[in-house]
Amino acid sequence: MNRRDFLRASIYASTGLIHRVSSALSAVAEIEITTSDTGPEISPHLYGQFIEHLGGVIYDGIWVGRNSKVANVDGIRKQFVDDLRRIGVPNFRWPGGCFADGYHWRDGIGDPAKRPRTYNYWQASMPDGLDDTETNQFGIHEFMQLCRLCGAEPYLAANMASGSPREFHDWVSYCNAPVGTVSLANERAMNGDKEPFGVRFWGVGNESWGCGGDMTPQEYSTLYRRFVTQFPAYPPKPFLVAVGPRGHSKDLDIGWTNGFFEAMQGGHRSRVDGLSVHYYTDFRNSPERVSTFDARGWYEVIREGLRTETVIEQHWAAMGKYDPDHHTKLVVDEWGVWYRPGEEISPAYLLSQPLTLRDALHTAVTLDVFNRHADKIAMANVAQTINCIHSLFLAQGDRFARTPVYYVFEMYSNHMRSHVASMQIRCEELKVPSRNGIATIPGLSGSASLKNQTLTVTITNPSLDAPVVARIRLTSGSIIEGRGSVLTHTEMTAGNTLDRPNEVSPSALPIVVRGNRAEISIPQHAVVALELRIS
Numbered sequence: 424m425n426r427r428d429f430l431r432a433s434i435y436a437s438t439g440l441i442h443r444v445s446s447a448l449s450a451v452a453e454i455e456i457t458t459s460d461t462g463p464e465i466s467p468h469l470y471g472q473f474i475e476h477l478g479g480v481i482y483d484g485i486w487v488g489r490n491s492k493v494a495n496v497d498g499i500r501k502q503f504v505d506d507l508r509r510i511g512v513p514n515f516r517w518p519g520g521c522f523a524d525g526y527h528w529r530d531g532i533g534d535p536a537k538r539p540r541t542y543n544y545w546q547a548s549m550p551d552g553l554d555d556t557e558t559n560q561f562g563i564h565e566f567m568q569l570c571r572l573c574g575a576e577p578y579l580a581a582n583m584a585s586g587s588p589r590e591f592h593d594w595v596s597y598c599n600a601p602v603g604t605v606s607l608a609n610e611r612a613m614n615g616d617k618e619p620f621g622v623r624f625w626g627v628g629n630e631s632w633g634c635g636g637d638m639t640p641q642e643y644s645t646l647y648r649r650f651v652t653q654f655p656a657y658p659p660k661p662f663l664v665a666v667g668p669r670g671h672s673k674d675l676d677i678g679w680t681n682g683f684f685e686a687m688q689g690g691h692r693s694r695v696d697g698l699s700v701h702y703y704t705d706f707r708n709s710p711e712r713v714s715t716f717d718a719r720g721w722y723e724v725i726r727e728g729l730r731t732e733t734v735i736e737q738h739w740a741a742m743g744k745y746d747p748d749h750h751t752k753l754v755v756d757e758w759g760v761w762y763r764p765g766e767e768i769s770p771a772y773l774l775s776q777p778l779t780l781r782d783a784l785h786t787a788v789t790l791d792v793f794n795r796h797a798d799k800i801a802m803a804n805v806a807q808t809i810n811c812i813h814s815l816f817l818a819q820g821d822r823f824a825r826t827p828v829y830y831v832f833e834m835y836s837n838h839m840r841s842h843v844a845s846m847q848i849r850c851e852e853l854k855v856p857s858r859n860g861i862a863t864i865p866g867l868s869g870s871a872s873l874k875n876q877t878l879t880v881t882i883t884n885p886s887l888d889a890p891v892v893a894r895i896r897l898t899s900g901s902i903i904e905g906r907g908s909v910l911t912h913t914e915m916t917a918g919n920t921l922d923r924p925n926e927v928s929p930s931a932l933p934i935v936v937r938g939n940r941a942e943i944s945i946p947q948h949a950v951v952a953l954e955l956r957i958s
């Protein structure tokens with residue numbers, strides 16, 4: 424590397440990407456991983472999930488009912504539980520989304536036969552003649568049972584737009600107060616759960632700039648303070664998440680972040696542990712379709728996924744002006760690729776999408792961004808786990824499919840609780856077709872982390888044409904053994920559907936290991952995960 428390349432490399436090092444700007448096409452990448460001096464732990468919560476009462480997410484997707492012919496545990500789809508346990512699901516955000524600001528938690532407790540049928544925010548989006556009213560069969564007790572079955576932590580979103588601080592505080596007491604204290608705790612016990620739920624993560628509203636109340640950041644900050652100052656102090660210590668920006672706005676909605684923190688200055692003492700950022704790769708108003716697309720469509724989606732890094736960096740910088748010690752962390756509690764309607768798996772399954780390999784690569788580049796910024800992000804939740812936007816599963820009755828996105832979560836699961844290892848990738852940038860002509864994207868992107876002498880390395884090759892030989896070098900230690908897996912397909916548009924559930928799944932990737940070096944060949948349009956045991 425000459426001096427100019429070295430300087431350029433240093434500039435990009437913090438993002439984990441080093442591009443050699445050269446016109447010669449190369450299918451070789453040099454990757455250097457620093458194993459001696461690791462960074463922050465990657466919280467498992469970066470691999471979180473989001474489930475909302477919307478179309479086929481809760482009902483049929485997760486809740487099939489205790490008398491269903493579909494295999495279930497206490498009414499919850501068994502396959503859903505088994506698959507999420509397998510990948511170590513860390514949390515579920517629930518009950519919404521936009522649904523949360525119309526939800527009254529009391530409607531979902533007590534004898535299921537006596538629970539009311541209530542209005543659901545999403546009813547207005549249902550095709551004519553189809554019903555999405557809420558039966559309340561899946562309430563807080565059923566949700567907590569789901570969390571227990573999966574080994575996941577609950578993350579509850581409070582109703583701010585149509586609820587009150589009192590309703591919120593009662594919910595907190597109902598969940599967390601020990602039996603024998605307040606009546607709400609005894610009521611919880613009567614309803615089957617003597618032990619407190621111990622809910623730690625509380626979202627104070629959802630999208631308060633939109634479906635959650637259509638507020639300005641100033642109005643929201645006032646309401647936020649009213650909702651949190653009387654928060655009942657039962658253990659555990661809460662992690663309070665304030666509503667943050669609509670990150671997929673053209674200007675990244677930096678104005679919301681500035682406006683909210685500005686309004687929280689001036690002696691206010693209310694704590695903000697997390698700032699929620701929603702970042703959708705938003706193709707709702709573009710001609711892009713889910714399952715049929717060309718090279719331009721492929722690269723557009725992946726480029727938008729890579730933009731997650733800009734969203735994180737810019738909001739983090741804005742927050743730093745008001746909170747230089749960065750007490751408040753980012754919580755990316757909705758993310759995913761959102762295409763225009765028209766390809767739902769069934770008309771009532773609003774926002775469901777038959778995802779493809781393209782969305783798997785988008786997932787991989789996004790999770791790599793989260794890993795690389797593990798110091799800034801407390802949690803992230805993919806929207807949404809089943810039968811929805813960026814889902815890991817599709818399900819209808821007894822039919823079930825894991826999408827390619829599921830397999831990326833599986834391949835990346837070793838990153839959870841590992842420590843970030845700095846990774847420098849040197850390879851050609853790609854010149855790719857885009858809406859505005861030609862765009863440039865990194866030839867590879869990835870992340871690395873270390874736990875108990877096991878190095879996890881994940882890399883994405885977005886190129887539709889060129890495989891890449893990646894030569895990996897560790898700055899210290901030797902590789903004792905290595906294992907690799909790869910997710911790809913001959914067709915870029917391949918996906919798993921209810922009719923063809925096994926089209927895309929990972930397979931073993933050969934890896935050559937010698938001393939502190941490893942070499943792999945990454946096929947085009949592929950995600951790879953390596954596990955290197957090092958000394």
Ligand code: AHR
Nearest residue numbers: 519520521522629630806
């Ligand atoms: O995930 C679907 C919807 O997207 C959520 O309900 C809302 O918060 C967001 O706009």
